[in-house]
Amino acid sequence: MIARVTLAELDAVRMSIPKAVQRFEESVLPELHEAEGYEGCYVLVTPEGKALVMTFWADEAAAEAGISSGLWRAQVEKFVTLMRTQPGRESYEVAVAETPAQVR
Numbered sequence: 001m002i003a004r005v006t007l008a009e010l011d012a013v014r015m016s017i018p019k020a021v022q023r024f025e026e027s028v029l030p031e032l033h034e035a036e037g038y039e040g041c042y043v044l045v046t047p048e049g050k051a052l053v054m055t056f057w058a059d060e061a062a063a064e065a066g067i068s069s070g071l072w073r074a075q076v077e078k079f080v081t082l083m084r085t086q087p088g089r090e091s092y093e094v095a096v097a098e099t100p101a102q103v104r
Contacts, residue, residue: 002058004092005092008050008051009084009085011083014081014082020082031074035066037058037065038058041055072089
C-alpha cells in the first residue's frame with residue numbers, strides 16, 4: 001500500500017475550516033472513490049488552517065495514476081483560491097498500519 005501525503009495551508013478567513021472539510025467531503029471524496037486502487041484517506045486540520053491529507057492507494061501504479069491522470073491537480077484546484085501557499089506532495093510505502101478502531 002502507498003500513502004500519498006499532501007500538505008497545505010488554507011486561509012481560514014476566506015472559508016472556515018469546517019466548510020473546507022465539507023467541500024472536501026462533497027467534491028473530492030466522490031471522485032477519489034471512482035479512482036482505481038484508491039483505498040481511503042485521512043484529513044487532518046488545525047484551527048489555523050494547516051491541513052494534511054493522506055490518501056491510501058493499493059500500489060505505486062495506482063498512486064502514480066492519480067497524478068498522471070490529472071486527478072490530484074484537479075482536486076487541488078478546487079481549493080486554490082483558499083490556499084496561502086502551493087501545496088506539497090510526497091509518497092510513502094506504508095510499513096505499519098493500525099487504525100484507531102484496531103487499538104484496544
